[in-house]
Amino acid sequence: MSVVMLPPRDRARLEGVHRDLVRVVERARQVVPFIVTEGLRTRARQAELVALGASRTMNSRHLTGHAVDLAYWLDDGDGAVEQGEVRWDWPLYEQIGAAMKRAAKELTVPIVWGGDWASFRDGPHFELDRTAYP
Numbered sequence: 001m002s003v004v005m006l007p008p009r010d011r012a013r014l015e016g017v018h019r020d021l022v023r024v025v026e027r028a029r030q031v032v033p034f035i036v037t038e039g040l041r042t043r044a045r046q047a048e049l050v051a052l053g054a055s056r057t058m059n060s061r062h063l064t065g066h067a068v069d070l071a072y073w074l075d076d077g078d079g080a081v082e083q084g085e086v087r088w089d090w091p092l093y094e095q096i097g098a099a100m101k102r103a104a105k106e107l108t109v110p111i112v113w114g115g116d117w118a119s120f121r122d123g124p125h126f127e128l129d130r131t132a133y134p
């Protein structure tokens with residue numbers, strides 16, 4: 001199996017994100033196609049998201065580089081990242097969730113998936129466990 005390298009755009013979006021979380025993302029990307037939509041977030045951007053109702057907390061793990069958002073990427077088949085589309089269908093996020101959890105387990109990096117939250121399920125969101133990574 002060839003190794004899938006994250007494209008430059010995704011690399012740029014992972015700048016400032018904790019190295020262990022980046023390793024989990026890189027490993028999961030080998031089995032499920034996704035793009036990185038957001039990593040480190042400024043307080044101004046977080047406040048904006050809270051105001052929009054897209055986030056409920058100013059205590060977000062994105063502010064400290066402990067969280068990433070991923071989106072399923074349906075490739076058109078030629079492997080070029082420019083061609084394809086983001087998909088928001090829930091079952092696809094179950095796939096990303098499973099791949100991220102497996103990768104995290106293999107690397108012994110405890111993570112939390114927003115898709116497992118009882119209220120305000122957040123399928124694209126993954127963060128390092130607060131106990132292991134305060």
Ligand SMILES: [Zn+2]
Pocket residue numbers: 062067068069124125126
């Ligand atoms: Zn998030």
